[in-house]
Amino acid sequence: MRRAYKCRAYPDREQAAMLSRTFGCVRLVWNKTLAERHRRYHAEGKRLSYKETDAALTRWKRTEELAFLSEVSSVPLQQTLRHQHTAFANFFAGRSRYPRFKSRNGRQSAHYTRSAFRMRDGNLYLAKTTTPLEFVWSWPDIDITTLNPTMVIISREPDGRWYVTFAVDTDDPVPEPETGHTVGVDLGVKDFAVTSDGERIANPRHLERKARNLARYQRMMARKQRGSVNRRKAKQRVARAHRKVHNTRQDFLHRTSTRLVRSADVIAVEDLAVKNMVGNKRLARVISDCGWGEFRRQLEYKTERAGKTLVVVDRWYPSSKTCSYCGHLLGHLKLSVRAWTCPNCRTRHDRDHNAAKNILAAGLAVAACGADVRRGELARARSATKQETQPARVGTPRL
Secondary structure, X not given: OEEEEEEEEOOOHHHHHHHHHHHHHHHHHHHHHHHHHHHHHHHHOOOOOHHHHHHHHHHHHHOOOOHHHHHOOHHHHHHHHHHHHHHXXXXXXXXXXXXXXXXXXXXXXXXXXXXXXXXXXXXXXEOOOOOOEOEOOXXXXXXXXXXXXXXXXXXXXXXXXXXXXXXXXXOOOOOOOOOOOEEEEEEOOOEEEEEOOOOEXXXXXXXXXXXXXXXXXXXXXXXXXXXOHHHXXXXXXXXXXXXXXXXXXXXHXXXXXXXXXXXXXXXXXXXXXXXXXXOOOOOHHHHHHHOHHHHHHHHHHHHHHHOOEEEEEOOOOOOOOEOOOOOOEEXXXXXXXXEEEOOOOOOEEEHHHHHHHHHHHHHHHHHHHOOOOOOOOEEEEOOOOOOOOOOOXXXXXXX
């Protein structure tokens, strides 16, 4: 298993200048290669292989115009070509979107393999630099002197902070002890999550709390002249405000996902189409602020690492309209209806709690029949009520 440790880095003036040149060269190679791939595919209908892009990079270094590419380490440039080749392979396989051009205003990064760095007594030495890169190690239980990373990633965020990420190959972790508990999770906007146990996790609304200051910083940036030093400072202030929102959201998602993984052996969640849901202009900002996609990603890798099971229920399963007691299915249920009474068994349901119970039932049904569900593996359930034939019962909610 590969793990990554991300730390704050503090390069000196010489190292910052060299890394900035490396970022620029990486961005140039990526954009030129992407433009050539685009031109060749639309003009000739042919794809560009990695071997051809590597040969083109060698030719660029020999030209007078792009001779400065030889001033930086060649490893990050070659890694850029590999990453773009992988990105196009994922695009043609339908796993990702079309690769885009890189901008100097976004996050900058450079990947160094073992041939371009060395670790000596806990100090990191990069290619084309003479002094070790200073960084802060935040894991006291891991000895930095024994760390043997396979790759080092140097990055600079838009707010000006530097980071170094160590990718390390480790043994598979020991599975956590079983708790004998299962839980279904229904994600929402009013409450971030409602579990089948009845627990309600409030939505912190991180962006809403910082929206006023963020709007003020953006107005200040808009008043500055383009290309000026004051505009660059204002842009960094906006980036710092976004960083604070991002960090608080990540902290909340990590705490919530870790607590769920430690408390349950089987976790069932709903497969939400977040990309389609943000098309709602009234709820787009709130839905984006929730971070449902990141929450599911954290649940996936944390359950795999802990030896637990994560089941994703199909998005078309009517978890909110189905009675969790008798299985009665309503014909229509408005989003504004937060509680309803089953017309068949007269059971009063809270909308979100009832949905969490149905999601858990769907996950346990798939886990019970053994439909390709194993520990640490993501499973997708289509419906919990398809185990045996049932008559269709459609009614209207009693408010």
